[in-house]
Amino acid sequence: MSLHEKEKIMDEITDDIYASNDVSQRLPKYRIPDSEHEARNIYQIISDELMLDGNAKQNLATFCQTWADEEIHKLMDQCLDKNMIDKDEYPQTAEIEERCVHIIADLWNSPEAENTIGCSTTGSSEAAMLGGLAMKFRWREKIGEGWEKRKPNIVTGPVQICWHKFARYFDVEIREIPMEKGRLIMSPDEVLKRCDENTIGVVVTLGVTFTCQYEPVEAVCVALDQLKKDTGLDIPVHVDAASGGFVAPFMDPDLKWDFRLPRVKSINASGHKYGLSPLGVGWAIWRDKDELPEDLIFNVNYLGGKMPTFALNFSRPGGQIIAQYYNLLRLGREGYERIHEACYKSAKYICKELKKLDLFDILYNGERSEGLPAVCWTIKEGVDPGFSLFDLSDKIRSRGWQIAAYSLPDDMTDTVVMRILVRHGFSMDMAELLVEDIKRCIKHFKKHPVSVSLDEEEGGGYSHS
């Protein structure tokens, strides 16, 4: 290397990042650049862009985990190169997944005599597809010849979008029970009205997306038991416990919503919600392997060994599953209980402070026997506070808080609500700051009212994750 070239390299080494050629000029955004760039420069550019995202911890609209301890970060890094599907190559990761399935099945009171089986997924959506498919295949077996001429259906309360997807993608009619004033979740009577011989299953949600309430799993099962006695129709129940599956076992162990009810044939939950694991893991568990038709299982031999798989994905990361195992071991029942307890306490506090303002009707107050650590409210009927909840959602964002405001589904689309999810990592101190900021916003609207009629409003841009 000639001397002057050495100097050029020195220049690059001592370059200030923001004065460097890479960073001080515009890089293409929608086509691949022709040349290579310095790693630390590109890292800085991307890292700076990410600042424009909302601050995840202040995102009170999501059910998903936004905080993980240092050990989880380390384990995730250690697993970066492991593919969950390669069970022959990464047998210990496969073993740990299997342990998680057993631990979670046990947490959901799987009866010892049954051959409970299950698997990890990328989240509750994939788990719901698998649960739904198993019900559809079981129904086909039950009907036997001529099933093609019928149209299968599922009966649900107000469900998360994944069940609408399942219905559309897999050609099943969805009979979603509409909300009514004073009843924002399913009731056994409403379920029975919609069941017939083509009902592949009833989906009951433990932690409804819109209000965070638990639907009455046991009462629905009792009603379906009676239906069987009266008519012979034997309709299975799948519980969408995306959030509640990792809350109820710790906070309300006497609540019967799981495999203690013989009619509950399968359950899904998101490890990345109240399972406290990083994004990208869900669980699907069947009470007995007979509930999972053989036709759905593929045996793959090209990874070495003969591996049964039931999943929509092929390759997928393994770190989240390892992190789930870490959480289960690290926290135990006691740890989960203490973490969730703290969340309920903050939710209760927020609820109490909101009530004092005398502007809101609380639709769900974060009662641990009734639902998740969350609060859901609407503007009091007949009260015009000078702002809508969409305005409040918008205004509070100026302090970084992201709080969902949205209209309820059928038949309550005129009702706009706001909802806060309290999660691991949201301290009482933050709850106090949030309440102060809400009060500040309301004071602002008092001085500068925004007059709106409902028709002019538009939905906020939140997804129900």
Ligand SMILES: *Cc1c(COP(=O)(O)O)cnc(C)c1O
């Ligand atoms: C979040 C959620 C889902 C979807 O779960 P993902 O893990 O985000 O795929 C399904 N059902 C309910 C009730 C949920 O809360």
